[in-house]
Amino acid sequence: MRYLLFALFCFYFLISCEDRDTPKTIVTDIEKNIEKHPKTARNLKPDGSAYTHEELEGLPHAELMQLIHEPLRDTIGTIGILLYDGYFSLDAMGPHSVLSSMYPAKTFFISKERGLVKSNNGLITQVDTTISEVKQLDILVVPGGVAETYRASKDQALLNWIKAIDQNSTYTTSVCTGAWILGAAGLLEGKKATTNWYRAAEKLKEYGATFVNERYTNDGKYWTSAGVSAGIDMSLALVDHIMGRNYADFVMLNLEYDPQPPFEGGSIEKTDPVVRFMTQKMYDMDLEPVITEFEENIK
Amino acid sequence: MRYLLFALFCFYFLISCEDRDTPKTIVTDIEKNIEKHPKTARNLKPDGSAYTHEELEGLPHAELMQLIHEPLRDTIGTIGILLYDGYFSLDAMGPHSVLSSMYPAKTFFISKERGLVKSNNGLITQVDTTISEVKQLDILVVPGGVAETYRASKDQALLNWIKAIDQNSTYTTSVCTGAWILGAAGLLEGKKATTNWYRAAEKLKEYGATFVNERYTNDGKYWTSAGVSAGIDMSLALVDHIMGRNYADFVMLNLEYDPQPPFEGGSIEKTDPVVRFMTQKMYDMDLEPVITEFEENIK
Numbered sequence: 238m239r240y241l242l243f244a245l246f247c248f249y250f251l252i253s254c255e256d257r258d259t260p261k262t263i264v265t266d267i268e269k270n271i272e273k274h275p276k277t278a279r280n281l282k283p284d285g286s287a288y289t290h291e292e293l294e295g296l297p298h299a300e301l302m303q304l305i306h307e308p309l310r311d312t313i314g315t316i317g318i319l320l321y322d323g324y325f326s327l328d329a330m331g332p333h334s335v336l337s338s339m340y341p342a343k344t345f346f347i348s349k350e351r352g353l354v355k356s357n358n359g360l361i362t363q364v365d366t367t368i369s370e371v372k373q374l375d376i377l378v379v380p381g382g383v384a385e386t387y388r389a390s391k392d393q394a395l396l397n398w399i400k401a402i403d404q405n406s407t408y409t410t411s412v413c414t415g416a417w418i419l420g421a422a423g424l425l426e427g428k429k430a431t432t433n434w435y436r437a438a439e440k441l442k443e444y445g446a447t448f449v450n451e452r453y454t455n456d457g458k459y460w461t462s463a464g465v466s467a468g469i470d471m472s473l474a475l476v477d478h479i480m481g482r483n484y485a486d487f488v489m490l491n492l493e494y495d496p497q498p499p500f501e502g503g504s505i506e507k508t509d510p511v512v513r514f515m516t517q518k519m520y521d522m523d524l525e526p527v528i529t530e531f532e533e534n535i536k
Numbered sequence: 537m538r539y540l541l542f543a544l545f546c547f548y549f550l551i552s553c554e555d556r557d558t559p560k561t562i563v564t565d566i567e568k569n570i571e572k573h574p575k576t577a578r579n580l581k582p583d584g585s586a587y588t589h590e591e592l593e594g595l596p597h598a599e600l601m602q603l604i605h606e607p608l609r610d611t612i613g614t615i616g617i618l619l620y621d622g623y624f625s626l627d628a629m630g631p632h633s634v635l636s637s638m639y640p641a642k643t644f645f646i647s648k649e650r651g652l653v654k655s656n657n658g659l660i661t662q663v664d665t666t667i668s669e670v671k672q673l674d675i676l677v678v679p680g681g682v683a684e685t686y687r688a689s690k691d692q693a694l695l696n697w698i699k700a701i702d703q704n705s706t707y708t709t710s711v712c713t714g715a716w717i718l719g720a721a722g723l724l725e726g727k728k729a730t731t732n733w734y735r736a737a738e739k740l741k742e743y744g745a746t747f748v749n750e751r752y753t754n755d756g757k758y759w760t761s762a763g764v765s766a767g768i769d770m771s772l773a774l775v776d777h778i779m780g781r782n783y784a785d786f787v788m789l790n791l792e793y794d795p796q797p798p799f800e801g802g803s804i805e806k807t808d809p810v811v812r813f814m815t816q817k818m819y820d821m822d823l824e825p826v827i828t829e830f831e832e833n834i835k
Contacts (some may be wrong), residue, residue: 271753279808280809280810288810290813293810301814327630327791330626330633333657334625334626358632360645362659362660363652452794463631463792465792467792475798482799483808486799486807486813487811490804490811492767492802493733493764493803494731494801496769497769498782499772500781502788502789503792503794503795510586510599511591511592511603512604513789514587516790517777
């Protein structure tokens, strides 16, 4: 087997077995309180009760490893996140922050040219890997945007690369309007998928896919998410799917991902109609000149 | 007044008043369905009912602007996000994706040296602005991490810069263990604050602050959030606070931020005790050698 299960945790345990002069762990009041009332204890003692912090400190390495052991669904070695100028930053950086925790898989960014790639909102990322260098990925992630995503969906060299990668990928995924690109590559034909709310049904229909109004969905190995931040939820679901609940639970705690938006909103259903109307118009303004540009080139 | 209210929306409306050959907007089935059942209509017609999409299309520019008008609490021109090697990527990129929508404020990254800054998980960002060049910010955001955040909290040149910026900032904020840095700069003394769950009460007490176990909190102009992804919630609350509900509603829809984690977790209270124990040990392993290093240097 190429990879150790829970290598990140293993790493801790391997090291902790050495005779180190480790400062005593400080148990905070919150932790003490939780031990009295464990809400989500899963990895229990033989008598069905939860381990206390002190009991865990005393547990032998092998026993701890046995406790959290879950079989891996797939062996994931490489996770590639495509970047192109104008992508929505969080479409890529949300999944990156989740998937890069899938130790020991290597998570990295890929772009057409080596160098700096600029997001829609001014994040400039150094990308060291180009599509011409990458022949295989276990997971491909395609983020979205508006005008520049439409442009990418017309880029035949890029689409050819995505099709080639998809041939041997374990999972081919998109976030937000990244589904436009997967669609344009012909990968969503006859499949159910989701995407950003903007022109969702229309765009997926264009590619022969059926829009399902879900936060994220999958049709076989094709995982797609709704807009921007939904990529975080999808990625966590993917970690859960591949590595099991204990590992996903760790990743979620590592990101302290127990979201509490300041008010209800963030979906087309929960947004004020006037705000929604104006947001839609703003996207139209970004997108329509590019559509016109491509239509005129065809003529 | 230096900035236009809702300049992003204004921009659309200013342009849309021109006689352009705009393709007809496609109203999807979802949108039609929502118009029948608007759940969160706020900007209503004089009779108290919600505008339909068609009615909004026909509304004069001035009337639409009047509809969504809310007074700004503060005039925000500059938003600086501090980056340093080893910061947790989402600590910075979550708030960046929210705050960079605060048009026309300029949101940018700042680091000690010009050039590439590497996050904990391999995101390499080009930063063009150094602390020596920035004398004033309206909003400062300090992200966290583990070992490298501790190291930053001992960097006197960095702390001096933060103190100087804080003198004239409208908001001084931190995400996750970024509070350790604000604390080390003496800015949280006597204040309530929150931070990542790891050693939360202990670390804040060290800086004379009182830990409140909230997703985000503020004590006057000092806004602090819990770990990593909590920076998104805090930033949205800040946009709401500064620019009003309509603008925050727009930003939330723009990020499609209606989170649906795949399962309950992501906080110390909702995580399995064994997973929590091992995550804490992993952080200890990262942090403790750096603490030892600094303690030995003092001797």
